[in-house]
Amino acid sequence: MTAQQYLLSQAEHCRRSATDQADPFVAEALRQLAEEFERKAEHEPPRPSMRPM
Numbered sequence: 001m002t003a004q005q006y007l008l009s010q011a012e013h014c015r016r017s018a019t020d021q022a023d024p025f026v027a028e029a030l031r032q033l034a035e036e037f038e039r040k041a042e043h044e045p046p047r048p049s050m051r052p053m
Contacts, residue, residue: 002044003041003044004041004044004045007037007038007040007041007044008037008038008041010034010037011033011034011035011037011038011041012034014030014031014033014034014037015030015031015034017030018030018031018034
């Protein structure tokens with residue numbers, strides 16, 4: 001998994017958690033965190049995974 005893929009998966013997790021959140025302030029904080037992960041993923045150059053083949 002590349003860093004970009006990881007950041008995008010974390011953004012998706014935050015968005016799903018925000019949807020299930022009853023507290024509107026926590027939901028908004030999770031959405032903002034998702035946006036931050038997505039911004040970081042946009043600036044992360046795609047690189048091959050560090051796992052050995």
